[in-house]
Amino acid sequence: MHAASRPGPWRRGPLLAALALLLGLLMVLHRRIPNRIGNLGSLVETFLPWFGLFVPVLLAAALWRRSASAVAALLLPAVVWLNLFGGLLGDRSHQGGDLTVVSQNVDAGNPDPAATARDLAGSGADVLALVELSERAKPVYERALAKAYPHHVVLGTVGLWSRLPLSDSRPVDDGMDYGPLAATKPADVKPASTRALRTTVTTRQGPLAVYVAHLGSVRVNPRAGFSTAQRDRGAQALAQAVAAEKNERVVLLGDLNGTLDDRxxxxxxxxxxxxxxxxxxxxxxxxxxxxxxxxIDQVLVRGVRPERSWVLPATGSDHLPVAAAISW
Structure with missing residues (x-):
């Protein structure tokens, strides 16, 4: 083929340009992706930050094809991703904090809960929330954390340990449908037990309402797609409990089994x-x-100011602990 008959740079790579535009539209219109078929919208939103990885891949392909149109089209997904997540790339932390909270799903199958307890006690947390507590592991955590945390409450498979006094502890409706359930965890984890609680932490600045929750698991399978029904009911029930909370200062800790981008x-x-x-x-x-x-492990607040938020090293669980320092 003669050079004169080759397509110019603006006509090369039409497929790459189309893919770039589709990627940008998918990210900017993710809320409009329906959940009617396999909860596709929630699945996309769960991993939405990772869609940004397609931008450099498509850019490399566009440069290899010398396609000016594809490079130009990539501006759309690049700008959309930066608008959605660019603010999360920098360090937004500040010095200080009146209270440090830590939350972890400790994993019912954790082979060494005592070691996990020691690691968490050494985190410096004033308030420590644990979820997915098995009947076998509960007394292990209670013994290992008793010295560092003189106050604690455990309801079902969730618990809160605190250096400060606790009061008004009660279970919270978790929206779970406890019908016949396939066992996905060790036998000593009872699915019909409490998975959310609310308590009051007495601080020098006044009462702080703390919620601890472990929402239902999600599954991905060929028949049902992204199965989130139990989780979604739990999120709605938890939102209703928070909406009815009279205390102005609220902290929600736990494993929500979903990212906050999920609708x-x-x-x-x-x-x-x-x-x-x-x-x-x-x-x-x-x-x-x-x-x-x-x-999927969250620290959510109302009426207090987050100063720092970070992820702690692994403790033997399949989840990492998350921590935050908050102030009044």
Whole structure:
């Protein structure tokens, strides 16, 4: 083929240009992706930050093809991604903090809960929330944490340990449907037990309402797609409990089994702020511990100011602990 008959740079790579535009539209219109078919919208939103990785891949392909049109089209997804997540790339933390909170899903199958307890006690947390507590591991955590945390409450599979007094502890409706359930955890984890609680921490600055929750698990399978029904009911029930909370100062800790980009958490995110978004450094991914790809363990607040938010080292669980320093 003669050079004169070759397509120019603006006509090369039409498929790459189309893919770039589709990527940008997918990110900017992610709220419009329907959930009617396999909860596709929630699945996309769960991993939405990772869609940015397609930009350099497509850029490399566009440069290889010398396609000016594809390079230009990539401006759309690049700008959209930066608008959505660019603010999370820097360090937003500040010095100070009146109270440090830590939350972890300790994993019912954790082979060494005593070691996990020691690691968490050494974190310096004033308030420590643990979820997915098994009947076997509960007394281990209670013994190992008793010295550092003289106050604690455990309801079902969730618990809170505190250096400060606790009061008015009670279970919270978790929206779970406890019908026949396939066992996905060790036998000593009872699915029909409490998975959310509310308590009051007495601080020098006044009472602080603390919620601890472990929402239902999600599954991805060929038949049902992204199965989130239990989780979504839990998110709605938890949002209703927070909406009815009379205390102005609220902290929600726990494993929500979803990222806050997921539309299922709109009821919570409209009332609470993410400590990681306000005062973290980066995305703060917490799961899985071996190679974190999503932040499903959360510290959400109302009426207090997040100063710092960070992820702690692995403790033997399949989740990383998340921490935040808050002030009044």
């Amino acid at each position: 299922a958490f709109a009821g919570l995110t409209s009332r609470l702020r993410s400590a990681q978004d306000v005062a973290g450094d980066g995305f703060g991914f917490s799961w899985p511990a071996t190679f974190p790809v999503a932040r």
